[in-house]
Amino acid sequence: MSEQSLAAVVEETETQIALASLKSEGVYDDSRHIAAFEDGTVSIPITEPPQQTAVLEVVEQRGEQRLQTLADHLRKRGWNESEIDDAPGSWAVIGSVILVDLADVPRPGEVGKALLAMHGHADTVLAREGISGQHREPSVDVVAGVGDTETVHREHGTTYALDLAEVMFSPGNKAERAHMGEVVTDGERVLDMFAGIGYFTLPMARGGAQVTAVEHNPTSFQYLVENVVNNGVQAAVETYRADCRDVVARGVEKANSQFVFERVVMGYYDAYEYLDSGLTALESGGTVHMHAATPEAAIPDRPVDRLHTAAKRTDRQVEDYALREIKGYSEGVSHVVVDAVVA
Structure with missing residues (x-):
């Protein structure tokens, strides 16, 4: 053989x-x-x-050797080169679901079938149509396969159960999710203010941190709780379904020492609007990770200035910071993270 x-x-x-x-x-x-x-x-x-x-x-290897590219598959289906030029150049396989942008693509159903032929373990193809609302809810359309939008995705040893028609999942944040699991220390107290289904909470808890995870969206919170159990980190994660600002305010009101954290994660593009609460919950010398969607022309000034302004407003001081570009967000806009030590 x-x-x-x-x-x-x-x-x-x-x-x-x-x-x-x-x-x-x-x-x-x-x-x-x-x-x-x-x-x-x-x-x-x-x-x-x-x-x-x-x-x-x-x-x-059984049967016909699988074609190597989407273009090969589409040619076999009779597409001409002009049509192939309009085909998607990338897509994401999330568990058993393929997520792809198909705006202005001819015959999206055929593209979906071709993608399923390329990824034999997948059973559904979803056209990604955007994210909207306070809870960043996705809009998707089933273009091929059985249409099951609920799946289980595994990466870097972490398991995420989710419904891609109900909650967002950014494949481009894969490295950042792994990174957050690596920067925490054993027993470190972390506040994840926008936990979602556990994007950062789960790798941090698996990395040894004690995480307080807050999520407002009821569907995301349901998956968060499920994922905490599925990953066996119940002892390391405390969950709240609430507005993160209310959770911090209640902790301050009760003078609860458990609501002073060594690290605060703000994985939301408009996180700067919540900086006062985030800095209130952060102990002196702690680290805050503030995500932002920022025009390239405003990097690094806009996110860094927003952090300094919030620090001054809350009688804090930014001792050190680094800015990292995670991925493109849209044309001319980047997803960045400011990692800052705040006194």
Whole structure:
């Protein structure tokens, strides 16, 4: 059997679990594509037989070799080069769901089917149409597959259950989620003011921090609680469904020493509007992480000036800071984070 063409066969329902295990073993071959078959099985390309992952069998790569690019798939469907030029250049696979921007794309249903052919473990393709409202609720449209928008996504050892039609998930923040799990120290007290489904709370708790997680959106909060349990960090996370400003105010009113934190995370693009509460909850010498969507021409001045202004307003002082650009937010606008030590 040629090791270059080996594949592990698993039940389709076990694809995500098997894929995560094969990656952990270091035997997943990401140079080839996963293939799905009519008998309800999936073949996952591997470099050598797995020793720790339960599979049905190890075989030579079954069936037709999967096409390597979306353009290849679309050509096979009869698309001309002009149409292919309008096809999406990127997309995100979140658990069993493919999330893609399809604005002005011809025949989006065919693009969806092509993406499913490329990602055999996925079963639904969603067209991303924007985020709106105080709770940053997504607008999506099912363009291919079974239409199941609820999924489980795994990255860097953290598990996120979510419904992509109900709550937002930013694939571009993957490195930042991992980063927050690495910067915390064991036992560190952290306030996550906009916890969502646990984007930063979960990796920080898994990294040893004691996290107070606040989320106002009831649907996101439901998934937050579920994800805390699924990741086994119940002892490290205290959850509140409330406005984060109210939670801080109640802590101050009760002179609760537990509401003075060594680190405050503000993972919301308009976080500057909540800086007074965030700095009130931060102990002297603590660190605040303020996210912002900022025009490139206003970097670094606008977010940094907003932090200094809030510090002065709350009788605090910014001792040191660093600004990091996370990703593009929109044309001419970047997602940035200001990491600041505040006295």
